Amino acid sequence: GQNIDQPTEMTATEGAIVQINCTYQTSGFNGLFWYQQHAGEAPTFLSYNVLDGLEEKGRFSSFLSRSKGYSYLLLKELQMKDSASYLCAVIDSNYQLIWGAGTKLIIKP
Amino acid sequence: GAVVSQHPSWVICKSGTSVKIECRSLDFQATTMFWYRQFPKQSLMLMATSNEGSKATYEQGVEKDKFLINHASLTLSTLTVTSAHPEDSSFYICSARDMGTEYEQFFGPGTRLTVL
Numbered sequence: 409g410q411n412i413d414q415p416t417e418m419t420a421t422e423g424a425i426v427q428i429n430c431t432y433q434t435s436g437f438n439g440l441f442w443y444q445q446h447a448g449e450a451p452t453f454l455s456y457n458v459l460d461g462l463e464e465k466g467r468f469s470s471f472l473s474r475s476k477g478y479s480y481l482l483l484k485e486l487q488m489k490d491s492a493s494y495l496c497a498v499i500d501s502n503y504q505l506i507w508g509a510g511t512k513l514i515i516k517p
Numbered sequence: 518g519a520v521v522s523q524h525p526s527w528v529i530c531k532s533g534t535s536v537k538i539e540c541r542s543l544d545f546q547a548t549t550m551f552w553y554r555q556f557p558k559q560s561l562m563l564m565a566t567s568n569e570g571s572k573a574t575y576e577q578g579v580e581k582d583k584f585l586i587n588h589a590s591l592t593l594s595t596l597t598v599t600s601a602h603p604e605d606s607s608f609y610i611c612s613a614r615d616m617g618t619e620y621e622q623f624f625g626p627g628t629r630l631t632v633l
Contacts, residue, residue: 441621450610450624451561495560505551505622509560 410434412508414496419514420486428481428494428511436501442470442481443495445510451495454481483513491515520544521613523625530601531633538596538628540611546591547613551622552584555608567594601632 412432420426432440439458443451457463457472457479469482481494496508520543530536540550548569553561565586567573573586585597594613598605608629612622 448608448627448629450627452624453621456621504566505563507561507563 410500410506412496412498412506414494414508414511416509417512417514419516420483422486422488422515422517424486425482425484426486426513428483428496428513430479430481430496430508432477432479432496432498432506432508434498434500434506437474438499438501438503440470440472440479440499441495441497441505442468442479443497445493445495447492454494486515488515488517519615519623521547521611521623521625523611523628525628526626527629527631529631529633532602533600536598536601536630538598538609538611538630540594540596540613540625542592542613542615542623545613545615545623547594547615548591549614550588550594551612551614552586552594552596553610553612555610555627561610564596598630601630603632606630606632 414430441456442454444454445451455470457470462471467484472479493510493512495510498506522541524539550567552564554564555561563576564579565573565575567586567588569588569591575581583599588594608627610627611625614622
């Protein structure tokens, strides 16, 4: 079966750095997305990785290792507004988007 | 660019009535639109994939006669929840895939449905 694992909840301090991990086992791989979702709102796109390595975009970076079936989202200089759920999603061989359950990130002052 | 709208943003209805939700891609053409449902504190659950001009493909466990999907144009898809019941109360989100970008999905703001 297809499976995407990410921690249910994480807590971090304002101004710090946090890394949210995602591991996947899917039938094929055509890329991995990270989305941010605030409570009561739709997800918003953060990053897309299809090749191994680190993609940096401002305070957010995303890393992919296809051989390990692993990705992480790194958030630097955390702000209170970063409190949200972070969703990992993988495109499988049928070009279907397989969603993880999301990681709820709580930022404390 | 790549804006997706949904209407209405929230709706409250009585049990047994039908509710239609519209999803529009405002500045791009979407050959494929997706309908998701999200219950509180849970992840997105794909309900169906809608391709313009053809019948929607429903995920296992989703009743196609209860959740009617129409994708009549490259910019509009509708989801009709027929004979809604309180257990259908949820957050319904659509997304659209731009013809020019093969994989990325752009999400609408969601519709909060409450069935009394």
